[in-house]
Amino acid sequence: MADNKTCDRKPAPTLGEALAERGISRRSFLKFASYTASIMALPPAAATAMAEGLAAARRQSVIWLSFQECTGCTESFTRAKAPSIEDLIFDFISLDYHHTLQNASGHAAELAREQAMEENKGEYLVIVDGSVPLKDDGVYSTIAGMTNLQMLRDTVRDAKAVISVGSCAAFGGIPGANPNPTGAVAIDQIITDKPVINLPGCPPIPEVMTGTVAYLLSFAGIPELDALGRPRAFFGEAIHDRCYRRPFYEKGLFAKGFDDEGARQGWCLYEVGCKGPVTYNACATLKWNGGVSFPIQSGHGCLGCSEPGFWDLGGFYKPLSTGKDGVLKYAAGAAVAGAAIGAASAYSVRAKRKKIMGNATQAVATPSGKEDD
């Protein structure tokens, strides 16, 4: 970014002005807004307000922090490509810091981050992917000599809001899965004084990420969130409730494997472990790769990747109605113990009886001369 620390620098142009310079008309804004309003289940009339809001906004400074992550979320974000109107998001934001996408490296990169924070104090957005380890003072993930914990706290200080992208940042994800050796936690466990929006998914659908950022820009506010901090527009419905294979579930037609008759007919995947009924995401409606398909349509059950702890739900291929692995681990011991206690208590009663009746049996003989047991 050019040096603009002069006292009387002109205010940055609005997005409308900046894009008009490049020959992008307000029509593109309206088209982008129509698309975003549609995928966020906003009424079509909201598109006009959204377009106006976007055009009046200034280019949003975004600092993207990557912690314990696999870069899948960044890959997903940069695949929000299907319609070229989606490319507009990269005009609407100024990605001032991003490990994978930025040109700078080393100290220069960290300097860019600090500069962006200073110049946009109170106005920049922090997007985080990856969880933060807490064990042993957070040494298990460091960047430029700073632990993730330090960098997160430092960067979020003057931010407007934080978006936790991906299940690792939103809920702890893979690093946080059993046995969680690094003490990985979600971002909202650390940041409690700024608004945090969770966009889980492994990875999240690209349109979920760009739609949320666009909403923030257009309406200068946070969309309605559910109890887990996820935008209701994308995470308000379970996969099961919008799944096109639902009629097969109701009729009791299930695939029993991945290549049997049921699988080929496209029947419900409950039996091969689909977690659709307990997973909330937009996969069944928005789908992936620009609306091409989603796991169930491709024949694999939902993994539940937008839910907390989905790695520890008890196996991707274990149906929802089964117990987790190891429910019977005490069964043998229990049977032996129960039987032993039962036998012991029976024998103690028998002994007591014999003691009481011991004398009597001699007095009362049975007809055949044989005694009771």
Place this chain on the structure above:
Amino acid sequence: MSGATCRGDRPTGMAYSVLAEIGRLLEALAGSGASGAIDLRSLPLTEADRTQLHELLGPGEVSAELEAGGRSTVRETAYPGVWWVTHRGAGDKVASEEIAVCPVPSILAAHPADIAVAARRIRQTLDESIPGQAEAS
């Protein structure tokens, strides 16, 4: 492509429900001038439903093509005031689709900000191409 639909070759009757909603919006437009729109992407329409709706609405007098971040088409249906708007992105893939009930969809009209910018540009072009004109204005 529409969202969560049962894949189907048979119309489910949704087209008539949508038509009924269009009717209500059109009456409101005729009465109070209030515009409305129906987002087709959010509805569980099968391909057959979409085709049926298309047939029910029929073609109108106006057809417009836009190139703004991808191709968009705005077509008036046989019912004046009812427009079928399709926005496409890269690869001509449908990004969003709606039925707009209004005198003319707002995306067709030039935006005041764009008009202001255009006025400046014409002024610039004139200034550059006709020397001496700059001092006179």
Place this chain on the structure above:
Amino acid sequence: MELLEFARGPALTFALTVFIAGVAFRVAVILFMWRTKDSSVGRAREKPAFLAALQEIGRRMWPLSPYRQRTLFNLINGYVFHIGLAIIVFLLLPHILFLQDLTGLYWGHLPNNVIYAISIVTLISLIAALVMRLGNPAQRIISTFDDYASWFVTFLPVLTGIVATTHLGARYETLLALHILSVALLLIYLPFGKLMHFFLVFVTRSQTGAHLNHRGAQ
């Protein structure tokens, strides 16, 4: 999701452990208690003991008149909810998968909608059984905690199962968790009350049959 994980994990583990230990305990007590030896002479027309035992299980399925007439409603109502429960538990696919996970066995299933209808009937039938018990003064006097508790731990899984299927009231994962927890409660209570009849009825009927057969009852 945490409640569901608890229900499918620690809760079920504990419940199954207590259930197996409890059933083993009850059966062991019965087997190891003394038996009074019957030294009487067998009567004429005595069938093999094993055969008589099995026959008695069948014979007691349907009472003799006049007992039958006097208890007809309770008898039929009882069969309705017993058969209903059996169909729900053994012919609904998610339940079959649950049992497959525990035992390795697998069999065919009925459509969810059919089971849903049957479960409504079962629910009403269970409520009717309770109403009959409460409405009859003699039954009310002799009813114990075990009678009501056994009814409750049987009723709750049917109710929570229906509520979960219809996605009524709360998010599905909560409803499913509550259903699994209600089954855990049933498993924990079962060995210690009259619900043990699920297994013991076969033991007691066969013993009675063998004994009476030896005594010459026809």
